[in-house]
Amino acid sequence: MARPLTKKDELIDAALSLFMRKGIKATTTRDIALRAGISEGTIYRHFESKEELAEKLFEENLDYFWKFLKGYLKNTKTPEEMLQAYVKGFFEFSRREQRRYGFLIAAHQTELKKLSREKMKPKQMLSKILRLGQTQGRFRKIDVHLAGAMVMGTVMQTIFYLKSGRIAVNYDDVVDEVVTTCLRMVKK
Amino acid sequence: MARPLTKKDELIDAALSLFMRKGIKATTTRDIALRAGISEGTIYRHFESKEELAEKLFEENLDYFWKFLKGYLKNTKTPEEMLQAYVKGFFEFSRREQRRYGFLIAAHQTELKKLSREKMKPKQMLSKILRLGQTQGRFRKIDVHLAGAMVMGTVMQTIFYLKSGRIAVNYDDVVDEVVTTCLRMVKK
Amino acid sequence: MARPLTKKDELIDAALSLFMRKGIKATTTRDIALRAGISEGTIYRHFESKEELAEKLFEENLDYFWKFLKGYLKNTKTPEEMLQAYVKGFFEFSRREQRRYGFLIAAHQTELKKLSREKMKPKQMLSKILRLGQTQGRFRKIDVHLAGAMVMGTVMQTIFYLKSGRIAVNYDDVVDEVVTTCLRMVKK
Amino acid sequence: MARPLTKKDELIDAALSLFMRKGIKATTTRDIALRAGISEGTIYRHFESKEELAEKLFEENLDYFWKFLKGYLKNTKTPEEMLQAYVKGFFEFSRREQRRYGFLIAAHQTELKKLSREKMKPKQMLSKILRLGQTQGRFRKIDVHLAGAMVMGTVMQTIFYLKSGRIAVNYDDVVDEVVTTCLRMVKK
DNA sequence: GATGAATGAGTTTTCATTCAT
DNA sequence: TATGAATGAAAACTCATTCAT
Numbered sequence: 137m138a139r140p141l142t143k144k145d146e147l148i149d150a151a152l153s154l155f156m157r158k159g160i161k162a163t164t165t166r167d168i169a170l171r172a173g174i175s176e177g178t179i180y181r182h183f184e185s186k187e188e189l190a191e192k193l194f195e196e197n198l199d200y201f202w203k204f205l206k207g208y209l210k211n212t213k214t215p216e217e218m219l220q221a222y223v224k225g226f227f228e229f230s231r232r233e234q235r236r237y238g239f240l241i242a243a244h245q246t247e248l249k250k251l252s253r254e255k256m257k258p259k260q261m262l263s264k265i266l267r268l269g270q271t272q273g274r275f276r277k278i279d280v281h282l283a284g285a286m287v288m289g290t291v292m293q294t295i296f297y298l299k300s301g302r303i304a305v306n307y308d309d310v311v312d313e314v315v316t317t318c319l320r321m322v323k324k
Numbered sequence: 325m326a327r328p329l330t331k332k333d334e335l336i337d338a339a340l341s342l343f344m345r346k347g348i349k350a351t352t353t354r355d356i357a358l359r360a361g362i363s364e365g366t367i368y369r370h371f372e373s374k375e376e377l378a379e380k381l382f383e384e385n386l387d388y389f390w391k392f393l394k395g396y397l398k399n400t401k402t403p404e405e406m407l408q409a410y411v412k413g414f415f416e417f418s419r420r421e422q423r424r425y426g427f428l429i430a431a432h433q434t435e436l437k438k439l440s441r442e443k444m445k446p447k448q449m450l451s452k453i454l455r456l457g458q459t460q461g462r463f464r465k466i467d468v469h470l471a472g473a474m475v476m477g478t479v480m481q482t483i484f485y486l487k488s489g490r491i492a493v494n495y496d497d498v499v500d501e502v503v504t505t506c507l508r509m510v511k512k
Numbered sequence: 513m514a515r516p517l518t519k520k521d522e523l524i525d526a527a528l529s530l531f532m533r534k535g536i537k538a539t540t541t542r543d544i545a546l547r548a549g550i551s552e553g554t555i556y557r558h559f560e561s562k563e564e565l566a567e568k569l570f571e572e573n574l575d576y577f578w579k580f581l582k583g584y585l586k587n588t589k590t591p592e593e594m595l596q597a598y599v600k601g602f603f604e605f606s607r608r609e610q611r612r613y614g615f616l617i618a619a620h621q622t623e624l625k626k627l628s629r630e631k632m633k634p635k636q637m638l639s640k641i642l643r644l645g646q647t648q649g650r651f652r653k654i655d656v657h658l659a660g661a662m663v664m665g666t667v668m669q670t671i672f673y674l675k676s677g678r679i680a681v682n683y684d685d686v687v688d689e690v691v692t693t694c695l696r697m698v699k700k
Numbered sequence: 701m702a703r704p705l706t707k708k709d710e711l712i713d714a715a716l717s718l719f720m721r722k723g724i725k726a727t728t729t730r731d732i733a734l735r736a737g738i739s740e741g742t743i744y745r746h747f748e749s750k751e752e753l754a755e756k757l758f759e760e761n762l763d764y765f766w767k768f769l770k771g772y773l774k775n776t777k778t779p780e781e782m783l784q785a786y787v788k789g790f791f792e793f794s795r796r797e798q799r800r801y802g803f804l805i806a807a808h809q810t811e812l813k814k815l816s817r818e819k820m821k822p823k824q825m826l827s828k829i830l831r832l833g834q835t836q837g838r839f840r841k842i843d844v845h846l847a848g849a850m851v852m853g854t855v856m857q858t859i860f861y862l863k864s865g866r867i868a869v870n871y872d873d874v875v876d877e878v879v880t881t882c883l884r885m886v887k888k
Numbered sequence: 889g890a891t892g893a894a895t896g897a898g899t900t901t902t903c904a905t906t907c908a909t
Numbered sequence: 910t911a912t913g914a915a916t917g918a919a920a921a922c923t924c925a926t927t928c929a930t
Contacts, residue, residue, distance in 0.1 A: 176899095177917065179900095180901065181916095246347055282482065282501060285485040286482055290477045290478050304469070305470055353924070364926085553913065618810070621809050657868070661866075669852050729920075746893095750921070
């Protein structure tokens with residue numbers, strides 16, 4: 137059943153879109169209200185400030201992403217499987233939840249850098265996978281943060297190019313290619 | 325000899341720092357004037373608008389980077405050497421010209437997306453290298469934009485982690501590791 | 513027996529406190545609702561507007577004070593007795609009904625100046641007492657409004673200092689002192 | 701020479717008038733700008749906020765008053781002379797500097813209560829005078845704050861009535877009457 | 889070239905009041 | 910009666926840009 141969108145839902149939706157496209161700073165409360173079909177005042181019944189709205193949005197979506205990723209890793213056993221699932225999860229999320237993904241990336245790269253480090257669970261998860269692989273002797277001994285950076289960079293940049301239409305390759309093939317590449321990066 | 329910094333120099337310096345740290349939108353002309361030790365009005369003696377200042381800054385620095393990279397590639401012959409030089413050039417630039425690099429990345433990722441595509445010379449250079457490698461049968465046949473994305477992502481994300489102090493590895497070793505990894509990515 | 517406080521009672525209580533402490537303008541309906549434990553809408557079930565609420569409150573409390581003062585003057589005969597009772601009444605009221613007194617003073621001094629003059633019964637009563645004393649030849653011939661101003665000022669300012677803890681004297685002694693002083697002011 | 705009124709002067713003038721008449725809270729930045737013939741933005745070039753404007757205004761005017769009072773007391777020797785000068789100074793200031801006086805009273809009574817106590821120099825001066833009188837055996841032994849409260853109340857309330865036109869007595873006679881009364885209050 | 893006060897359009901935020909439930 | 914989400918008009922405040930000096 138399609139829940140009747142409440143004003144708050146509309147508000148969040150509108151903010152997500154706009155923040156993603158134009159950035160937080162460049163999005164005005166007027167923009168948001170207009171797009172959400174509400175009055176500006178209404179924003180402040182739900183959030184203390186535009187800033188708080190952005191933060192809450194970020195936290196909520198990061199959490200959402202986090203759960204999504206965990207779901208993807210559920211039935212994996214070996215570090216290889218885990219890494220594969222991790223990468224695929226990233227791609228899937230970016231495809232299925234374009235707005236959420238886009239907002240998370242945009243907000244993270246630029247305007248919400250001050251966010252507490254310990255909220256970066258996905259990154260920690262990657263570190264764990266890599267460490268596990270090393271412990272089991274299946275991955276090369278290399279600083280996990282360095283390896284993590286390379287994997288993350290490879291994945292995120294590819295998604296970015298994909299979105300901007302610069303890669304003329306079938307989606308699934310891209311994913312497979314990136315998965316393979318990431319595995320090659322870290323395996324012995 | 326250190327030429328006495330002109331007002332314009334101070335202005336550019338201040339703008340670069342601030343744009344990099346806070347983003348263009350979030351940096352006010354007041355911020356810039358304060359940091360540069362000039363008056364707000366002076367900004368408009370040299371640039372038509374804050375926007376133009378940012379664009380000029382971007383173009384100039386991109387050009388600067390471009391020349392830097394070309395210098396790095398001067399005496400390379402094989403595609404492997406070229407790729408290696410390309411990656412090392414990126415790292416060196418990010419280290420020697422922290423402010424310029426930081427600004428370029430920040431501006432590129434977020435606020436100056438509208439910048440004409442043909443200014444992305446470094447990316448085109450990478451594509452050329454990869455294509456050359458494939459033509460010569462030394463690199464795998466794979467979409468050059470996909471490969472380019474992976475290389476760029478690997479390099480840029482590593483630099484990002486490096487800057488934020490998350491990688492506890494000797495700088496040269498990191499560079500070597502990334503170079504090796506990028507080569508592995510594209511070689512047969 | 514303590515009747516269970518109705519919503520309206522709570523509302524009035526909260527408004528009284530807040531108006532007294534922060535002033536009418538600076539007290540928001542939200543403040544009131546929060547403190548009263550009711551919803552903002554409920555305010556408008558009982559009063560037409562915040563303004564009306566303040567006015568009603570003022571009138572009611574002034575009336576209450578008026579009755580209180582009259583009670584104090586009931587069995588007085590001579591002008592001296594009357595003046596003494598008047599002053600003591602002021603002090604007693606300010607002590608027993610701190611919130612009411614505080615609100616009346618605050619509202620009177622500042623925000624409800626537009627209140628109809630004829631509501632200032634206590635002041636008129638003072639004028640009457642003074643005039644009576646003069647008629648009977650017991651008080652000096654002096655403009656009653658001037659004398660009234662001096663008496664009122666002496667009393668009210670003393671109460672104000674007393675409340676703010678600046679007078680380190682036993683309460684009853686203060687009252688006696690002020691009574692004596694006021695009598696000295698007006699007597700021959 | 702009539703200095704050409706700067707925008708800042710106009711601003712301060714306008715704010716003083718309006719704050720005095722309507723209170724700080726009830727005066728809008730728009731009111732001020734309109735009356736001063738400047739734009740709202742200009743307010744913020746000179747003061748950080750409306751609140752700061754009010755505070756600065758208060759401090760400056762209190763200081764001005766303070767200097768005025770000190771001047772009045774310059775050539776006084778006995779406590780009686782001092783008290784007389786103090787009271788007369790109050791009246792004179794309230795007459796010659798109506799806007800300043802009005803603003804000080806209004807702000808003090810209501811909206812700037814949080815102001816640091818030690819700024820209340822005029823009150824402290826009164827205490828000193830009274831204490832001196834007691835030490836010299838010329839004033840009654842009575843808590844100086846209590847006596848101070850009575851004197852202040854008498855003076856301020858009379859000025860208030862005077863301004864609102866309720867006292868139909870020649871100005872000088874009122875002042876003399878109040879001076880006499882205050883002396884009687886404190887003398888043996 | 890340089891200044892910095894001034895502007896005014898735009899942005900964020902507040903808040904008394906309304907209204908469907 | 911009571912609620913509380915929603916409103917919209919107005920308030921405070923910001924800031925790129927202009928301009929007289």
